[in-house]
């Protein structure tokens with residue numbers, strides 16, 4: 001059990017520069033595409049032009065005839081030399097390789113890979129690859145894909161349904177029968193994604209004299225080296241992934257396993273380093289990086305006071321052409337299925353459906369933001385049905401501070417929270433309703449949006465065994481190793497990549513806090529995977545909790561070693577010693593300084609306690625603090641910690657253009673003990689901006705007639721610019737988690753989890769006086785103005 | 794084709810294909826990796842460099858078009874190894890970045906703005922960076938960084 005460090009802290013929670021920034025601001029980041037290796041070859045994919053077709057023949061002879069072209073790899077060739085990519089769902093007949101084998105299943109799918117001396121030459125050559133297709137019927141809509149007789153994306157599987165799980169937690173039917181009021185509604189969340197500015201990039205090199213594959217990739221992927229090794233039929237210790245690559249943003253999607261397997265195979269087959277850097281079009285169509293696309297059908301049972309007692313939710317997710325891990329994005333929200341509300345019983349029906357669209361990948365929150373949007377819409381509807389204030393309905397339904405730890409019907413215990421406290425603190429900043437009415441008096445459409453939601457954090461992956469009983473993985477560790485060199489310098493290692501979340505700063509602060517040594521004096525490194533302890537990666541808003549926990553544990557072990565050495569040398573019990581800023585003091589005034597202790601450990605073996613190994617080094621492989629039980633009775637403890645955010649915003653738009661403008665954005669945020677304030681602030685602001693995109697702008701639209709993507713560049717897939725993101729006012733509250741080393745919770749997904757719901761609520765409040773509403777995202781101007789047409793001004 | 798480029802004050806002669814963009818010439822020809830590719834179709838601003846002091850998109854310009862002009866990249870606004878300019882230091886002070894991928898372009902957009910407008914309003918800062926996308930930060934701490942840089946530059950003698 002973790003012994004929690006208590007405030008006041010020396011370094012934790014203090015304003016401090018983020019160490020990574022110094023290299024980034026000088027253009028000194030080391031991104032995957034920056035690597036240049038002697039003899040390196042370049043790739044360009046041949047992409048499918050059809051949403052579904054049989055590959056009849058591939059003629060690469062003209063391409064191969066171009067001087068400087070080294071290979072044109074087809075799916076059939078790669079499949080013969082590798083194992084299929086990992087499949088999370090229990091669908092053994094849904095087989096996936098990095099290149100299409102026999103059949104293409106979405107427009108943009110990679111059919112062949114051209115390898116040449118330069119990228120430009122590879123692009124020229126791909127134009128010469130002749131692929132003969134026989135077109136097949138296709139389906140792109142998730143609901144249509146479920147209908148009897150719909151074209152099958154994977155005929156051997158026999159259906160397009162990849163996951164169909166029905167859960168009943170608590171007395172749902174009784175609560176529905178007893179409730180005086182019910183309502184039913186449908187909301188839609190369109191396909192968008194995190195769209196990092198860096199596309200996916202990977203370089204691989206095979207060292208034939210050592211039998212090792214070196215991989216440099218822009219990834220955020222748990223168990224990445226294992227997956228490459230398995231697919232390429234290599235021993236685990238023959239794949240060396242370099243974690244010191246800086247990743248140019250991910251927020252979930254940079255999984256890149258198909259890219260890495262492909263390039264790893266080519267590097268080995270060609271005996272030359274090979275690199276693949278997607279261009280933006282390849283990234284958006286064939287990079288397998290699009291997010292959830294959901295239809296929610298929800299029913300709520302509530303009473304005349306607005307208390308919601310039970311919920312039935314069906315979530316249908318169109319996961320695209322292959323399964324991968326995407327169906328699990330329906331599972332993660334189970335850990336916060338009731339949000340911050342004391343809903344007593346829940347029925348949840350999770351459906352993942354395949355279609356002829358780009359496969360789905362993990363997106364910030366892993367399915368939580370769409371679920372929050374569905375739930376918050378319902379809370380607003382309850383308020384509207386009763387003519388109650390939306391804030392009041394939330395107050396009445398919130399779990400109360402004294403009820404924590406609080407067990408929700410689906411089996412997760414929320415660690416701590418004070419939802420009422422943060423709501424009141426946030427609404428005290430401004431009376432947005434009065435500001436709204438003033439805008440309305442000027443003839444504008446104006447609305448207040450409210451969203452209260454949780455950020456489950458500390459990522460285990462309990463949804464995997466819950467949704468797929470074949471999968472019994474419950475171990476989700478993160479690790480840190482600390483080493484003190486012979487001159488007394490401290491170096492701490494983390495064992496995964498990082499994509500902008502300032503993990504090096506996190507480790508340095510956590511170690512510094514325990515060692516009582518300034519963070520600036522602690523070097524943080526990211527060794528390669530063969531030099532690393534078991535770790536996962538920065539998923540599930542877990543690193544403050546997990547990497548922070550590992551760093552503290554390792555530092556505590558190191559401190560204990562120093563005390564043991566000092567106790568032996570001074571001839572007293574360690575209990576009589578006091579550690580302070582690296583030195584150890586005895587009660588009688590004698591002391592050993594940091595430098596003396598380092599010398600004893602590294603050079604003066606005769607002064608070490610008997611049996612103690614020389615040097616100073618400690619490590620921790622830290623497990624999620626709630627452990628790793630398998631699900632029982634369809635219930636499981638999902639993530640350990642639960643941050644809370646309360647969005648309170650004001651949106652205005654004019655009737656003609658219907659361009660929503662966010663006039664005020666106030667967010668109350670409680671992620672427990674903050675470790676790096678500037679980092680948490682940045683995460684929250686970035687998350688809100690991402691949510692603005694999902695709510696108002698971003699959609700991977702597709703032409704239903706042709707199955708062709710119609711948003712495949714930054715010209716038609718719109719990311720929020722500085723114009724669209726308003727200044728944000730942040731209100732802080734600190735409700736410490738009892739489970740973590742500093743009382744911290746996660747914040748890597750903050751902002752995004754509630755901003756789409758808040759914006760949707762504000763727009764519907766603005767529309768309400770006109771008798772219309774909209775329950776789908778994104779809410780684009782054209783959609784809104786069509787709705788308003790014919791209503792009265 | 795042979796091309797003479799002036800990059801960060803140094804003249805260089807490069808042997809490039811005619812179709813090479815300034816972005817590719819800087820990254821692959823000159824070997825300066827601080828300029829990044831985000832979209833290569835002129836929307837994201839990640840590839841921003843200065844051409845005679847003006848912020849331009851190096852993915853939209855052919856290397857040949859930059860001949861006869863002074864090209865400044867992020868490496869060129871960094872005073873020396875391990876040192877930061879006032880604008881760069883202000884970005885660090887406010888944590889105006891996360892993954893750092895858009896950051897060189899943002900810094901150069903800020904440098905271009907502050908050269909012409911030493912005391913920009915918030916709206917002017919927003920306008921100046923509105924052609925530079927950032928997916929990490931939500932822009933808040935970038936706007937703070939540029940306002941801080943303006944304030945510091947006004948108090949100092951050196952840019």
Ligand code: FES
Pocket residue numbers: 829830831832833834835836837838839840841850851852853
């Ligand atoms: S890379 Fe040049 S504008 Fe996007």
Ligand code: FES
Pocket residue numbers: 197248249500889890891892893894895896926927928929930
């Ligand atoms: S800091 Fe990552 S895109 Fe701007």
